[in-house]
């Protein structure tokens with residue numbers, strides 16, 4: 140299918156905590172009480188009030204998502220989702236990762252948010268193979284955007300050049316109808 144979704148997707152290389160968007164997505168863990176990677180960066184940039192708000196959420200299951208304010212971030216909201224830990228691919232990882240993208244976007248749509256930025260969920264400490272994860276991310280976001288007017292725009296925010304190139308290739312594949 141032609142680029143019915145690609146014109147609403149932006150790919151950038153950079154630090155997600157700097158983005159001025161309606162919501163950034165956090166690759167959190169089930170406790171929602173912070174950690175390393177992008178989670179640690181988001182909590183540092185948002186300040187201690189984010190942790191206070193997260194404490195009231197009673198954690199989050201893998202594949203699901205919860206939303207908080209953005210506190211000191213430029214983003215108005217943070218959508219916290221818990222990606223699967225890669226265990227070889229036979230533990231439902233693909234379905235769980237797909238669910239992270241879908242539930243995060245559903246929360247954004249419910250709040251009528253217009254712009255949402257995603258990191259590469261599960262691709263750091265959780266060890267998900269990058270190409271497979273990018274394919275799932277692009278496929279799920281495209282499918283959601285085709286069905287929903289909101290969010291108007293989705294940004295994939297890659298933290299390093301190699302990931303950026305993988306997303307570039309994956310988006311080109313989607314554009315050409317190969318996904």
Ligand code: AR6
Pocket residue numbers: 153154155156166167168173174175176177178179180222258259260261262263264265266267296297298299302
């Ligand atoms: N902006 C954008 N992307 C980033 C940033 C940033 N500032 N920092 C890292 N990344 P990870 P996971 C990229 O490990 O694999 C935490 O401890 C990074 O390069 O943050 O889902 C949580 O508390 C990688 O591509 O998340 C959990 O325990 C991607 O973000 C666990 O890690 C995700 O890497 C979650 O692991």
